[in-house]
Amino acid sequence: MKAAYIEKHGLLGEIKVGDLEPPICKPHEVLVKTAYSALNHLDIFVTAGWPGLKLEFPHILGSDGCGKILEIGSAVQDASVQIGDMITINPGTSCGTCPTCLAGEHNFCKQYSIKGEFFKGTFAEQFTIPAVNILKIPHGFPLNEAAAAPLSYLTAWRMLTTKARVKSGDYVFIQGGSGGVSICALQIAKYFGATVISSTSSEEKAGILKKLGADHVVNYVENPDYPNTVFKDLTQRKGIDIVVDSVGPATFPNSIKMLNSGGRLVTCGATTGPISKINLNAVFWKQLEILGSTMSNQQEFRDVMKLVFEGKLKPVISKEFALSETQEAENYLDSGNHFGKIVLRP
Numbered sequence: 001m002k003a004a005y006i007e008k009h010g011l012l013g014e015i016k017v018g019d020l021e022p023p024i025c026k027p028h029e030v031l032v033k034t035a036y037s038a039l040n041h042l043d044i045f046v047t048a049g050w051p052g053l054k055l056e057f058p059h060i061l062g063s064d065g066c067g068k069i070l071e072i073g074s075a076v077q078d079a080s081v082q083i084g085d086m087i088t089i090n091p092g093t094s095c096g097t098c099p100t101c102l103a104g105e106h107n108f109c110k111q112y113s114i115k116g117e118f119f120k121g122t123f124a125e126q127f128t129i130p131a132v133n134i135l136k137i138p139h140g141f142p143l144n145e146a147a148a149a150p151l152s153y154l155t156a157w158r159m160l161t162t163k164a165r166v167k168s169g170d171y172v173f174i175q176g177g178s179g180g181v182s183i184c185a186l187q188i189a190k191y192f193g194a195t196v197i198s199s200t201s202s203e204e205k206a207g208i209l210k211k212l213g214a215d216h217v218v219n220y221v222e223n224p225d226y227p228n229t230v231f232k233d234l235t236q237r238k239g240i241d242i243v244v245d246s247v248g249p250a251t252f253p254n255s256i257k258m259l260n261s262g263g264r265l266v267t268c269g270a271t272t273g274p275i276s277k278i279n280l281n282a283v284f285w286k287q288l289e290i291l292g293s294t295m296s297n298q299q300e301f302r303d304v305m306k307l308v309f310e311g312k313l314k315p316v317i318s319k320e321f322a323l324s325e326t327q328e329a330e331n332y333l334d335s336g337n338h339f340g341k342i343v344l345r346p
């Protein structure tokens, strides 16, 4: 089968497309004929590698994907799973049997992993996935959106609901508003009735963010003093209740500054580096909460995908590439010129 893979770690130029052996369906898994897969920044991090990441090469990239079930493993007990079903996947897998998994906290499992991270991914004509991780796609729902939605939406959902406890009337500020997770966070915050302020770098992106529902957009290039604008003009000197900040050291000091007493900063990444200065006086005096979040459990995945399938949350597709153009697609993601998700079709 055709697949996009790496044979060693390095820059995006290491990504190749060629023929590899199709995956074998293990007893608890299903084998899927890929309709679409979708890119995430994780692909770039996995390609680069990190200390402790030991992959079996060739390693197929890709966390998100959807398609048709070709084969059902012998140990799959769920009778509703049928050959021919069109399904999408929760890319987060766990052991399913430890006390943490049995308590429903799958993303705290010691064996928690993301498809395409430690195990072979979805950028191929076929992939396998544990049957507990699949979700049927309603008839007629666009397949590119079904592939693109899971990782970004489940991440943003856990951040805003379980972690930051968003509610109607909150002021939510989203740093770097045009990224995949940020767009999902904007839609989820609006769904709960929050007032959303996004930051971005261009007027063009600002226009799209407003169309997607952002109440205000600040341009951090033209207005580096945007925390002041947010405080005085946009929140009537109240400050922000929740900041979604996965940018890191470039924005953390401003994020802390903008928060109102009792405010929450929630992060699922640090694209500008792992070390940041924090004003601890602000943290204790304003009684702030700094919340880490990664991926989601199975229930959160199902909760957010229900809203996606009902059309209450709408995946934004930036561009479609062929599987043979995976390297070009990853370069496009890395360039930051995209707005929304990038998908691949085999």
Ligand SMILES: [Zn+2]
Binding pocket: 094, 095, 096, 097, 098, 099, 100, 101, 102, 109, 110, 111
């Ligand atoms: Zn477990």
